[in-house]
Amino acid sequence: MMRALLHVLLVALLTFAGMAHAQAIEPMPFADHSQELRFQHLTQQLRCPMCQNETLADSNAPIARDLRNQIFQLMQQGRSDDEIKQYLVDRYSDYVLYDPPLKPGTWLLWFGPLLILCGGAGVVLVAIRKRNRDERASSLSADSMSADNTPTDNGDDW
Amino acid sequence: MNRLLPFFGFMLLVLLFGFGIWWNSQHDQSAIPSPLLNKPAPAFVLPKLYEPTQTVSKSDLLGKPYLLNVFASWCVECGAEHPVLEAEGPSLGVQLVGYNYKDAPADAKRWLAEHGNPYNVLIADEPGSTAIDFGVYGAPESFLIDAKGVIRYKHIGPLTPDVVASELKPAIAALSHETQP
Numbered sequence: 001m002m003r004a005l006l007h008v009l010l011v012a013l014l015t016f017a018g019m020a021h022a023q024a025i026e027p028m029p030f031a032d033h034s035q036e037l038r039f040q041h042l043t044q045q046l047r048c049p050m051c052q053n054e055t056l057a058d059s060n061a062p063i064a065r066d067l068r069n070q071i072f073q074l075m076q077q078g079r080s081d082d083e084i085k086q087y088l089v090d091r092y093s094d095y096v097l098y099d100p101p102l103k104p105g106t107w108l109l110w111f112g113p114l115l116i117l118c119g120g121a122g123v124v125l126v127a128i129r130k131r132n133r134d135e136r137a138s139s140l141s142a143d144s145m146s147a148d149n150t151p152t153d154n155g156d157d158w
Numbered sequence: 159m160n161r162l163l164p165f166f167g168f169m170l171l172v173l174l175f176g177f178g179i180w181w182n183s184q185h186d187q188s189a190i191p192s193p194l195l196n197k198p199a200p201a202f203v204l205p206k207l208y209e210p211t212q213t214v215s216k217s218d219l220l221g222k223p224y225l226l227n228v229f230a231s232w233c234v235e236c237g238a239e240h241p242v243l244e245a246e247g248p249s250l251g252v253q254l255v256g257y258n259y260k261d262a263p264a265d266a267k268r269w270l271a272e273h274g275n276p277y278n279v280l281i282a283d284e285p286g287s288t289a290i291d292f293g294v295y296g297a298p299e300s301f302l303i304d305a306k307g308v309i310r311y312k313h314i315g316p317l318t319p320d321v322v323a324s325e326l327k328p329a330i331a332a333l334s335h336e337t338q339p
Binding site: 049050052062063066067070089090091092093095 | 187188190191192193194260286287290291292293294295296
């Protein structure tokens with residue numbers, strides 16, 4: 001008896017949980033499963049303008065819902081993914097793209113890390129060269145003053 | 159000199175950090191720069207809030223510059239902005255066009271009755287679909303549109319007396335210089 005009651009409770013809870021989930025992102029009348037997958041893939045690449053840390057797919061903001069509907073409508077009109085992205089960029093700028101496009105304004109963003117890497121490599125190279133030169137110089141001076149038996153410090157003390 | 163190198167490196171990082179803090183305090187991180195700036199405003203046809211059978215289109219508003227103010231009764235910040243519009247609106251020298259965004263007309267009318275109506279023209283976009291063409295993603299937002307229908311200035315978030323004095327009024331002044339000669 002008790003067990004049956006628990007079962008009923010569990011089923012009820014699960015049903016409610018399912019309903020709550022369905023309300024978060026409302027279902028759309030997709031033509032087929034591949035279209036649904038395409039829609040999900042596309043909305044995951046786009047950022048909600050209102051809540052910038054959420055994708056259009058995840059966000060529950062009213063504007064995200066409107067934009068999802070708009071994307072769905074555009075898909076029904078046979079627009080390609082690139083056309084839909086361009087549609088949104090024309091209105092909301094590159095901010096809606098998680099992947100920023102390569103253009104003069106984003107060169108620093110794309111190549112900045114490479115620049116820093118090259119700078120770091122340059123500093124390391126100069127330091128190694130300098131250390132080699134110092135070592136050679138100190139070993140030369142050690143040869144000339146062979147009477148000095150104290151172990152030489154090799155310049156690590158910076 | 160070599161001994162001080164790490165210190166200089168550290169100072170450089172401190173400077174960068176300070177610059178980051180300063181930059182973020184000067185710029186609203188949630189404001190997206192509009193790609194529509196200095197481009198023709200999108201065409202629209204929207205019903206009037208008080209006479210829903212009549213519509214207002216973009217071409218109806220051409221000829222004189224206007225400030226399109228996106229607002230809604232559900233928008234908390236619009237309540238903060240409203241007194242500024244009431245106080246500054248008449249002295250701006252441009253038409254105030256109220257753009258009621260994703261709002262039930264009854265709620266909007268009640269809200270305007272309560273807070274006052276500073277708008278010369280009031281249009282309603284209940285489904286919010288035209289707003290997508292304007293790149294609107296919240297309320298309040300304000301667009302300054304010139305006599306030729308080009309968006310000349312956009313402000314995201316509530317207009318404060320500061321913003322009106324330092325940004326909106328100069329933008330309007332620039333428009334009037336242009337149209338006079």
